[in-house]
Amino acid sequence: MTAVSLLLLLLVVAVTLWLVLEPLRSGQPSDPDAEPRARLEQDRDALYAELAALPDTDEAQRRRPDLERRAALTLRALDALPPRPRPAPRTRTLALGALAAAFVLTAVGAVTFVPRWQLASLQPAEAANLQATLRLPGLKAQAEQTGAAADYLAWGKAAFDSSRYDQALTAYGNALKLDPRQPEALRRLGILLLTRGEQTGQTLSPEDAQRAALLIRTGAQLAPDEPESQLLLGFALARFGQDEQALAALERYRTLDPSGRDADDLITAIRARQNDSDPALRVYAASCASCHGPSGGGGLGPSLRDSTLTRAAARQVIVQGQGAMPAYPDLNGSELNALLDLLESWQDTGGR
Template sequence: MILGVVLLALIVLVSLWLTLEPLRAGSPADPDAAERGRLTAERDRLYAELAALEDEGRRPDLERRAALALRGLDALPPAPPPAGRAGHTRRLALLGVGAAALLTAAGALTFVPRWQLASLGAGEAQVVQNALALPELRRAAEASGQSADFLAWGQAAFDSGAYDQAVSAYGSALKLDPRQPEALRRLGILLLTRPGQPGQEISAGDAQQAFLLIRTAAQLAPREAESQLFLGYALARFGQDEEALTALERYRTLNPSGRDADETITAIRARQNQADPALRVYAANCASCHGADGGGGALGPSLRASNLSREALRGVIVNGKGAMPAYPGLKPAELNALLDLLERWQKEGE
C-alpha cells in the first residue's frame, strides 16, 4: 500500500515536471498595447455613435475619424500572444495532472467530471465535449443511416481535430445528399491541406477535386462565413490572389469578429505590394476603408464602381471629401501609380 502511494506520488511529480517545463517561457510583452487599446476603444466608440446617430450632419466627421482609427490599427504589427496564456495553461496542466491522479486512485477513468470542464474556456470545453461525444455520435449515425446524424458526427469530429472520422462522416453524409455545403467545404479543405500529414504533397488531381468541392459549397451557401473563408484559402493556394481577397473580405463582412482570415490577407497583400507599387500605396492608405480589392469596405464605397475622372479622383485623394481624409503627402509617382490602378479597376468594373 505504501509503495503504491509512493509510486503514485512519483508519477504525479514527474508528470508535473514534464507538463510544466515547456511552459516556463513567458510570452513577450506587446510594445503597442497602449496604442492598440486606445485605437480599439476609439473605433468601438465611434461605431457605437454611428449606430445611434440622429444628427446626420455629424456622420462625415465620425466616419472620417473611424477610418483613421482603422488605418491606425492596420498599421500596427500583430499583437503577441496574451501574456497570461502561459499561466493559464500551467493552471490547466496542474488541474489535468491532479485530476488524472485522483481518477487513477479512484479507478474512475471512464468519465470527465463537470467541474473539470468548468475550468476550461468555452472553446476548449466544447472541443473536449465534442471529443467525448464522438463514439456515441458515430454509433448513432451508423445505426440510423440518416444524413443529419452523419453531419452531427462529422461536425464534432472536425471541430475536435479527429479529421479521419470527419472524412468518413462527411463522406457518408454526401452519399445521402450531395448538396450539403458544410460537408463539401470541409472535405475539400481537409483534402487540400491534409492536416496531420505534414510533408505529404497533394497531387494535381486531388487539388482540383478539393477546389471543386470548396467552390461548390460557396455557390450553394454564399452567405455562410466558412464557405467564403475556405474559398479564400483555396484561391490563395492556387495563386488567384485577387479572387482570394474578395472571398476573404466577404468572410470578414459575414463574420466581423472572425480573425481566421487575417494572416492570409496579410500574406496576399505582402505579395502584391512587392509586385506592384500601386497596390503597395493602395494597401497602405486606402484598403482599410475601401476593401483589399477596391470593392468597398465597412466605411468606404466601391472604387471599381466609381465613374469619377482621373482629375476628379486626384482632387478627392489630395484634398479629401466628406468622410474621406486628404492625402497631400503622396509623392507624384505614388499618386500617379494609384490613379492608374483606380482607372484600371474602373474599366474592369464596367
C-alpha cells in the same frame, strides 16, 4: 460566465444546507405552555424529593399529608395543561429525503457548474473544441445506429471542430453517400484533402488537388452565402495562385461574417505579394492599410469598399485630410491616380 456559475453553485450549496437543516430545525415544535409547565414540573420534583427524604419521626410524619396534598394539586395542574406538542412523525423521513436531495443537487452541480468553470477558463475556440470532443462518442454511436445523413453531419461537424479529421472524413463521406448535395461536407472534405499533405507529410498529387478544388467549389456554389464556403474557397484559390479570385472570396467572407478574423493573415499575405508589382496597392499598404484594413474593409477607419465618395471628393479627402484622417499632399500624380483607381474598383465590387 464564471460569475454566473459561481452564483449558481452557491445557490446549490444554500439549498442543500436548507434541505438538510430544515427538518432538524422544525423537528421540535414550540410549546406555548413551556414556562408554567416547567415551573410545575420543578415544584412536583421538589415535593417528591422532600417526601422521599422525610425522616421516620412523629413530627416529620405530621408534615406528610400536607406535602402529599400539595403534590396532588401540582399533578392536577400539570394534567390541566394542554399536551406538550409532539415532534412531527415525518421528521426522520424529511431528513433522509433532504440528504438524498442534497446528494442529487451536489451531483448535478459537479457535472454542470464545475465543467462550466473549466470551460470559462479557456479561450472560446478551445472551449468549443473541448465540447465537441466530449460529444464525439455519442454522436458517432447515434450516426452508426440510425444511418441518417443528419446524424452523420452532426458527427462530422463535431469531429472537424475538435480536429479529429480521420473521423470527420468517415462521417462526411457517409453523409455524402446518402446525399451528395451537402455543402458543409463537400467543402470540408475538400479542404481536408487539400491539406492532407501538411498533416501526413506526403506530397499532394495533381489529381487529388483538382479533386479537392472541385469539392470546395461545389460546396461554395451550393451555399454561397455561408461564410465558411467563401473562406475555404479563398484559401483553396490562394493555394493555386489565383490571388484576385481568392481575395474576392475572402472579402465576401468578411462581408458575410464581419467579426470573422480567419482570413486576415491570408489577405495580408496576398496583398504583400501584390504590392511588389502593383503601385496602387503599394501606396495603399504604406498610407492607408493601418486604419482602413489590409483590403479596405475597415478597421480604425471606415470601410472604403462601402464608400460613396466621388473620385473628386476622395481626391480632396486624401490630399487635404478630413476629421481624424491625416492629409497626404506629398503623393505624386501617378501614385494618387493609381490609389483612386483602386478605391473606385473597390466601390464597384462593394463587399465582393
